[in-house]
Amino acid sequence: MKNAPSLRSVAITGTGKYVPERILTNEDLRQMVDTSDEWITTRTGIKKRRIAAANEATSDLASAAARQALENADVAAADLDLIVVGTVTPDMAFPATACFVQKELGATKATCFDVSGACSGFLYGLEIARGYIASGMAEKALVIGADKLSGIIDWTDRNTCVLFGDGAGAAVLEAAKDGGGEVVSTYSGSDGSLDEILNVPAGGSRCPLTSENVDSKLNTMKMAGREVYRHAVTTMVSAAKEAITRAGLTPKDIACFIPHQANLRIIETIAHKLDMPMERFFVNLTEYGNTSAAAVAIALDEAQRSGRIKRGDYILMVVFGGGLTWASSVIRW
Numbered sequence: 001m002k003n004a005p006s007l008r009s010v011a012i013t014g015t016g017k018y019v020p021e022r023i024l025t026n027e028d029l030r031q032m033v034d035t036s037d038e039w040i041t042t043r044t045g046i047k048k049r050r051i052a053a054a055n056e057a058t059s060d061l062a063s064a065a066a067r068q069a070l071e072n073a074d075v076a077a078a079d080l081d082l083i084v085v086g087t088v089t090p091d092m093a094f095p096a097t098a099c100f101v102q103k104e105l106g107a108t109k110a111t112c113f114d115v116s117g118a119c120s121g122f123l124y125g126l127e128i129a130r131g132y133i134a135s136g137m138a139e140k141a142l143v144i145g146a147d148k149l150s151g152i153i154d155w156t157d158r159n160t161c162v163l164f165g166d167g168a169g170a171a172v173l174e175a176a177k178d179g180g181g182e183v184v185s186t187y188s189g190s191d192g193s194l195d196e197i198l199n200v201p202a203g204g205s206r207c208p209l210t211s212e213n214v215d216s217k218l219n220t221m222k223m224a225g226r227e228v229y230r231h232a233v234t235t236m237v238s239a240a241k242e243a244i245t246r247a248g249l250t251p252k253d254i255a256c257f258i259p260h261q262a263n264l265r266i267i268e269t270i271a272h273k274l275d276m277p278m279e280r281f282f283v284n285l286t287e288y289g290n291t292s293a294a295a296v297a298i299a300l301d302e303a304q305r306s307g308r309i310k311r312g313d314y315i316l317m318v319v320f321g322g323g324l325t326w327a328s329s330v331i332r333w
């Protein structure tokens with residue numbers, strides 16, 4: 001995707017997050033599948049993840065994160081023109097999860113739709129909302145990354161079940177004034193030829209849900225871990241460089257890198273390839289595992305609320321996900 005023409009600057013004016021109460025530890029997983037805390041920690045860095053309650057839908061996670069972001073931005077839900085939810089675990093095939101969020105928040109004048117970009121969903125949504133506001137089509141937008149991956153995981157497959165968790169992160173976007181948060185650059189891309197290394201085969205039109213398909217667990221996530229790992233490193237390094245170049249910067253100018261929270265080893269390799277110290281990278285996958293579209297949005301919220309990022313800092317978000325998809329953005333906080 002080309003960089004948005006600079007019609008008018010757009011800023012993130014508030015962020016929020018929500019994670020479910022229930023914590024699933026590596027020790028809990030050891031009692032479910034043939035794994036160990038040692039294996040999970042050394043291969044991924046993950047210690048815990050949050051699991052949504054059975055009656056908690058993706059829109060519930062999303063709405064809770066959205067409320068925090070609206071409060072942080074001091075924006076009323078009724079004033080939103082646009083709600084975009086990045087998710088691969090929608091409440092239903094339709095209506096869009098964004099419509100459920102609209103109903104929950106009372107955002108009556110907003111146009112609402114979902115984006116299916118897997119883990120890239122939040123940054124895809126950010127780029128879309130930026131375009132709407134830059135062009136004057138919208139004044140105030142809410143972008144959410146939310147996933148309840150626990151519902152599409154095969155809890156008997158140790159290759160995947162140790163990696164993921166549930167959560168939501170949100171950001172409010174408005175035309176930039178002088179309050180910081182300016183979206184300086186965005187970049188995104190996809191490679192549909194790599195569909196087979198990460199997908200959920202059944203549940204769509206290609207392979208509808210039947211009792212046989214469910215018995216064969218075709219409605220759960222399938223992943224070729226090593227292949228995904230390899231592509232994750234390559235695409236995130238090049239996407240990071242692209243957003244930084246589009247912002248007219250070099251990696252040394254970035255005060256805080258916020259990468260997709262999939263695997264600590266992937267993040268360490270990216271840091272090495274960008275010749276940047278790990279101290280510049282924000283990492284919270286230890287606590288939450290990989291929350292898909294929510295991951296960078298949750299991390300952004302935690303980075304700003306903890307004071308890890310300060311007014312005027314350049315920060316970089318970079319993600320990859322099933323599709324494959326990838327995206328990146330530089331923000332002047």
Ligand code: ACO
Binds near residue numbers: 118163226228292
């Ligand atoms: N516990 C113990 N052993 C395990 C586990 C586990 N949880 N999982 C796999 N193993 C075993 C394997 O069976 C294999 O055993 P074998 O050698 O006897 O066959 C051995 O450990 C090594 O397996 P590898 O796959 O080579 O392990 P690797 O070091 O590559 O780590 C991992 C696997 C963590 C999945 C890694 O490849 C990875 O992180 N890949 C990227 C995954 C990712 O980021 N996915 C998110 C995509 S984003 C989205 O859109 C959802």
